[in-house]
Amino acid sequence: MALTEESSNKIFGGYQKIFSHDSEEVGCKMRFGVYLPPQVEENKKLPVIYWLSGLTCSEANFVEKSGAQRYAAEYGIIIVNPDTSPRGLNIPGDSENWDFGVGAGFYVNATKEPWKKNYRMFSYITSELPKLINNNFPAAEGLQSIMGHSMGGHGALISALKNPGMYKSVSAFAPICNPSVCPWGIKSFTGYLGSEEASSWSEWDATQLVKKYNGPTLELLIDQGLEDNFLKSGQLLPENLIESCTSSKVPAILKKREGYNHSYYYIASFIGEHIKYHAEHLLSKKL
Amino acid sequence: MALTEESSNKIFGGYQKIFSHDSEEVGCKMRFGVYLPPQVEENKKLPVIYWLSGLTCSEANFVEKSGAQRYAAEYGIIIVNPDTSPRGLNIPGDSENWDFGVGAGFYVNATKEPWKKNYRMFSYITSELPKLINNNFPAAEGLQSIMGHSMGGHGALISALKNPGMYKSVSAFAPICNPSVCPWGIKSFTGYLGSEEASSWSEWDATQLVKKYNGPTLELLIDQGLEDNFLKSGQLLPENLIESCTSSKVPAILKKREGYNHSYYYIASFIGEHIKYHAEHLLSKKL
Numbered sequence: 083m084a085l086t087e088e089s090s091n092k093i094f095g096g097y098q099k100i101f102s103h104d105s106e107e108v109g110c111k112m113r114f115g116v117y118l119p120p121q122v123e124e125n126k127k128l129p130v131i132y133w134l135s136g137l138t139c140s141e142a143n144f145v146e147k148s149g150a151q152r153y154a155a156e157y158g159i160i161i162v163n164p165d166t167s168p169r170g171l172n173i174p175g176d177s178e179n180w181d182f183g184v185g186a187g188f189y190v191n192a193t194k195e196p197w198k199k200n201y202r203m204f205s206y207i208t209s210e211l212p213k214l215i216n217n218n219f220p221a222a223e224g225l226q227s228i229m230g231h232s233m234g235g236h237g238a239l240i241s242a243l244k245n246p247g248m249y250k251s252v253s254a255f256a257p258i259c260n261p262s263v264c265p266w267g268i269k270s271f272t273g274y275l276g277s278e279e280a281s282s283w284s285e286w287d288a289t290q291l292v293k294k295y296n297g298p299t300l301e302l303l304i305d306q307g308l309e310d311n312f313l314k315s316g317q318l319l320p321e322n323l324i325e326s327c328t329s330s331k332v333p334a335i336l337k338k339r340e341g342y343n344h345s346y347y348y349i350a351s352f353i354g355e356h357i358k359y360h361a362e363h364l365l366s367k368k369l
Numbered sequence: 370m371a372l373t374e375e376s377s378n379k380i381f382g383g384y385q386k387i388f389s390h391d392s393e394e395v396g397c398k399m400r401f402g403v404y405l406p407p408q409v410e411e412n413k414k415l416p417v418i419y420w421l422s423g424l425t426c427s428e429a430n431f432v433e434k435s436g437a438q439r440y441a442a443e444y445g446i447i448i449v450n451p452d453t454s455p456r457g458l459n460i461p462g463d464s465e466n467w468d469f470g471v472g473a474g475f476y477v478n479a480t481k482e483p484w485k486k487n488y489r490m491f492s493y494i495t496s497e498l499p500k501l502i503n504n505n506f507p508a509a510e511g512l513q514s515i516m517g518h519s520m521g522g523h524g525a526l527i528s529a530l531k532n533p534g535m536y537k538s539v540s541a542f543a544p545i546c547n548p549s550v551c552p553w554g555i556k557s558f559t560g561y562l563g564s565e566e567a568s569s570w571s572e573w574d575a576t577q578l579v580k581k582y583n584g585p586t587l588e589l590l591i592d593q594g595l596e597d598n599f600l601k602s603g604q605l606l607p608e609n610l611i612e613s614c615t616s617s618k619v620p621a622i623l624k625k626r627e628g629y630n631h632s633y634y635y636i637a638s639f640i641g642e643h644i645k646y647h648a649e650h651l652l653s654k655k656l
Contacts, residue, residue, distance in 0.1 A: 151637070
């Protein structure tokens with residue numbers, strides 16, 4: 083599991099790096115970003131936040147546009163952000179749609195042909211990647227949180243809900259909260275998993291998973307811009323998730339942001355608040 | 370001089386907008402970014418900082434990657450960032466080089482064919498654009514500063530030095546300080562202005578302009594990453610500018626940044642410090 087450093091740029095006293103490696107889970111070369119804050123020089127083990135990006139993104143968007151490094155440097159936290167799907171495999175049909183296949187792995191483990199061999203992003207982000215990070219960087223094992231945007235918000239929520247205790251905290255910007263009943267989710271679940279009757283979509287749907295969550299108290303921090311066109315077109319459905327949390331007594335916070343849309347301009351505005359939230363959980367203190 | 374709003378995104382409580390307009394100076398449609406901080410809602414006139422980008426950039430790079438909006442919102446300052454050259458004119462030879470022609474206007478007024486009709490970026494940024502901004506946005510006339518990066522750092526410096534009193538302050542990230550004697554500058558000055566013997570390169574070179582500056586006290590804030598490959602290859606030459614400032618008794622500050630390169634990762638790390646510097650000059654108070 084050798085890592086190749088693709089780039090390294092000093093930013094806010096630390097280093098934003100991009101690595102590539104041959105992934106066993108998804109069977110191709112994968113790239114991810116890692117921000118190492120200045121505190122790595124103190125030879126301490128540091129907490130890690132994983133960021134999962136949305137449809138069409140690679141590892142570059144978050145690294146270039148979120149402004150997260152400033153806050154990671156402030157709190158002394160490593161941030162890791164993987165790509166959103168396998169790439170370069172040329173599976174028939176993997177590049178015909180912007181919302182399915184390449185750039186749209188949906189953070190599930192596919193069970194249907196021709197996807198099931200490679201489209202295993204869930205295992206990649208919750209198992210292979212954390213091992214790689216813990217083995218190669220000064221990561222404090224067990225001190226990790228997860229967040230994401232849109233499809234990546236869905237990914238963060240299911241990662242936390244399906245792995246009780248694995249993440250100290252979870253947050254999501256404009257997540258796809260109930261993929262089983264929204265167009266993006268129906269398309270990808272049908273493609274990767276098969277029809278709802280023949281498979282178990284509920285195993286990959288945060289709104290469903292909340293109902294059977296059984297583990298350490300986990301609060302869901304949901305952030306949503308109110309001028310988000312995908313909210314208006316029914317792709318995100320945060321109200322379904324909140325209702326499910328309420329009836330299942332899973333704590334949840336929904337932050338509504340007047341005037342903000344679905345873009346990285348919105349993410350940049352509130353990423354500091356989210357990183358602070360995770361830092362408080364990871365460092366077990368009020369900041 | 371009608372403006373067309375191309376996009377508008379809420380960020381840090383204000384709006385990052387992109388406009389286009391038909392420019393008289395450069396004879397084509399031009400785009401620029403403008404960040405309107407939340408303070409515009411208080412119906413006050415606000416100071417403006419102009420940002421000039423480097424080679425190959427459009428108006429997009431700064432808007433997406435610098436993280437400047439956070440600081441502009443903090444201090445209540447409008448930030449305007451134009452494109453780096455005329456576009457879409459298809460002048461023979463304008464797209465053969467990344468460091469000449471499109472994306473590389475060098476902020477001069479060309480005097481040589483076929484460039485002299487359109488490559489008038491100096492007049493565009495110091496005359497046409499400020500008028501447009503003052504007429505269309507709540508800009509406090511006379512309260513403006515200028516900054517830039519690389520080729521845009523050169524542009525910021527000559528704009529301030531050639532227009533005494535017009536800008537309250539000037540700063541530059543990794544500027545091309547002495548274009549008359551570096552490869553990028555020699556290439557563009559030869560192309561846009563003609564040979565050094567036949568034209569007056571010194572009128573467009575900060576290191577030369579400093580020697581005859583005669584106006585209100587103007588401090589030059591120069592910022593330079595020490596791992597900048599263009600510094601190492603002699604394109605930037607800050608030492609020449611500082612020497613010229615010292616002998617001409619023009620105040621200058623050179624901030625050397627250990628480990629930083631020429632990228633927006635470097636700019637993002639220190640843009641807050643620069644905006645604070647300009648804000649102190651524009652608002653006439655210590656912040």
